[in-house]
Amino acid sequence: xxxxxxxxxxxxxxxxxxxxxxxxxxxxxxxxxxxxxxxxxxxxxxxxxxxxxxxxxxxxxxxxxxxxxxxxxxxxxxxxxxxxxxxxxxxxxxxxxxxxxxxxxx
Numbered sequence: 001x002x003x004x005x006x007x008x009x010x011x012x013x014x015x016x017x018x019x020x021x022x023x024x025x026x027x028x029x030x031x032x033x034x035x036x037x038x039x040x041x042x043x044x045x046x047x048x049x050x051x052x053x054x055x056x057x058x059x060x061x062x063x064x065x066x067x068x069x070x071x072x073x074x075x076x077x078x079x080x081x082x083x084x085x086x087x088x089x090x091x092x093x094x095x096x097x098x099x100x101x102x103x104x105x106x
Contacts (some may be wrong), residue, residue, distance in 0.1 A: 001042050007035060007052030011076045016049065029058035036061050040069040048073040 006016035010025035017023050024039075026032045032054050039045050048071055055062050055075045065073055093099045 001044065004047040005039060005045055006034035006048065006049045007032065007039075008054050008078070012051045012053075013049075021049070028056060029054075029061065032058045033061040033064075036065040037068075039071070040065050045069070045071045047071060049076050050074070052077050 004016075004021045005024055006021045007024045007026055009027060010023070013021075013023045013025065019028040024035050026035055032050075036048075039048060048065070049063065050073060052075050062073060062075075065071075
């Protein structure tokens with residue numbers, strides 16, 4: 001059965017456990033890289049929610065996960081506010097697909 005996983009600092013992701021997500025607490029970029037490698041190998045993982053603060057620390061680990069896994073990895077903001085990382089990713093994808101930046105710089 002497909003499963004969802006939330007990654008980030010424990011106090012940021014604990015609420016996802018209440019809606020059925022498996023939570024994986026990570027405190028630094030090395031821990032994030034290690035966990036993403038393990039999740040990429042798990043065929044049951046269908047959705048990964050990653051806190052924005054952790055994604056900013058290890059962007060290459062995020063990209064490696066996306067290359068190695070068919071699971072969807074979505075970057076989510078925390079209560080500390082958004083750094084607009086998800087918007088920037090969408091903007092870059094649209095620009096690569098269409099050849100023009102239709103969403104603007106911010």
